Amino acid sequence: MSDRLPLCPISRTAMILGSRWTAQIIRELLDHGPRRFQDFQDALDGIAPTTLSNRLKMLEESDVVAREIYETHPPRAEYILTAKGKKMSAIIGAMRDWGVKYG
C-alpha cells in the first residue's frame, strides 16, 4: 500500500488487486465460498505462509475479506468475502476472460 490515498478510483482498485496473489485469493473465495487458511495454502501453489498471511490481513484492512471464528474445539477460523468483496466479481471475471484470450 502507498503512503497516500490515490484519488483515481482505478488506482484505488489497482492497489488492492495489484499485489501478487490477491486476485487469486479473491477468486478462491468467489469460486468456493468460505475458506480456511490451509485451503488457500493448498490451492495457491507456491505461496509462502507469511505472504498469504500478509495478503489476507491487507484484504481485511481494505474490507474486502472478513475473518470469522467458530467456537468449535479447537476453534476454527474461516475467511469470507464482505459485500464489498463480492462486488469484485465483475473485475475478476473480466481479468479471467482477458487472461484466457490474451494473457
Next chain:
Amino acid sequence: MSDRLPLCPISRTAMILGSRWTAQIIRELLDHGPRRFQDFQDALDGIAPTTLSNRLKMLEESDVVAREIYETHPPRAEYILTAKGKKMSAIIGAMRDWGVKYG
C-alpha cells in the same frame, strides 16, 4: 514480473495490471488515444520518469502498448494500445466502477 509464468489466467492479468501506475497508463490511452511520454508525465501526478519509462517498457514487452515513431523534425514518439491492450477496457471499466462505489 515473476520469474515463472503463472498458469492461472487471472494471475497472468494481475501481473500486468498489478504494478502501481500500469492501470492508469492504460486508462489514459483508452480515454485519450495516442499519448507522448510527456502526456503521461503531466496526467499521472507524482510518477517518476524512470518509473514511467519502466512501466511503458513492461507494457510493450507484454504487447499491451506499442511505440510509434513519427519522422518529424525532431522525431516524435507516441504510445498506443495494441489490439490486445484495447481489450483491457472491460477490466479497467470494472475497476473504475468498483473504485467509485467501494474503493
